[in-house]
Amino acid sequence: MMLQARLKKKLQNFTLEASFTLPSGITALFGPSGSGKTMLVKLLGGLEQPDEGEITLTSKSLYKKTVDRKAEVNLPSHKRSIGFVFQDHRLFPHMSVLGNLKYGIQKDSSGTNTVLIEDVIELLDLTTLLHRKPKDLSGGESQRVAIGRALLSAPDILIMDEPLSSLDRVRKEDILRLIERVRDQFDQTILYITHSMDEVLHLADNLILIDQGSIKAHGPLMETLSRQDLFPLAGEMDAGTVFAGKVTSHDFDYNITTIESDAGPVFVTGVRQTKIGDNVRIRLRARDIALSTTKHSDISMLNQFNGVITEFRDHTPGVVLVTIDTGLTLFAAITLKSKQALELEVGSDVWALVKSVTVDSVER
Incomplete structure (x- = not known):
């Protein structure tokens, strides 16, 4: 299922103007608090009305209105085939878990359950x-029930609005894996709203960046997150490169896994649960990369990538963002003093040094 939306609504502090396509898979809607994420979700689901715009789900029109005219199409929420999972679960307190699940069941024209409750x-x-x-129920258990109820309504699109915000780290990891299984087993298109870059990295196939009611970018996750012009929106502390790799070996004595990538082998810690041949997604933050003009054997940083500097850009006061071509494009945030001391310039041959403990990797 593919959803297309073009929406405009005047809010107190800004005007929300959003135009995007939601493809199959998991798309993360990422932005700071107050950026318009929740309002956009309400507009898509029919919980609020745009001032103008249109929403189309595959070939079905859900909403259409031109400025200063009455809406030509405005399907009510329960007819839009959009399921919701909220951060506060919203379970019916007087019903059992089974009762809550059965409440969501959607039947087809023959009276048969579209999605089997047993599944x-x-x-x-x-x-x-x-x-x-x-x-x-615990927080994690309640969220599982809420997801189940939403699935039983057989939605074409499942919208999850910060579903992990109230959970601890262990429960978050459990629900993240569960959401991936939901996507795969039910071939479910999911719009996942979050302000956590870790959740985006783990789940998303595609990314929509929103700020002050405006869609700043949308597209494939790795491509979008690696655009340096979007670093301020993705979060200065999380800015860097996201790329794919494949697990090639485990050193269980030292708990180090080797992942092959276009930049060469990447050594990471803490992913011994992966299997040889597993595809993984890797993030190298610009703030975690140091630069040297020579390769080192007497240093604790296991990851050393050789490349050529292709660009410098001012980052923050006294800090420059260096772009390095290593076979992959990497970014390093270094001080202006270090740049001058190393006499770095465009075309300089350098080594990008990264501590294994700072590398983020998730199985894909």
């Missing part, structure tokens, strides 16, 4: 929870 219960591991009330 959802098994996927989300809900069997032991079915007769409990929401007050007896």
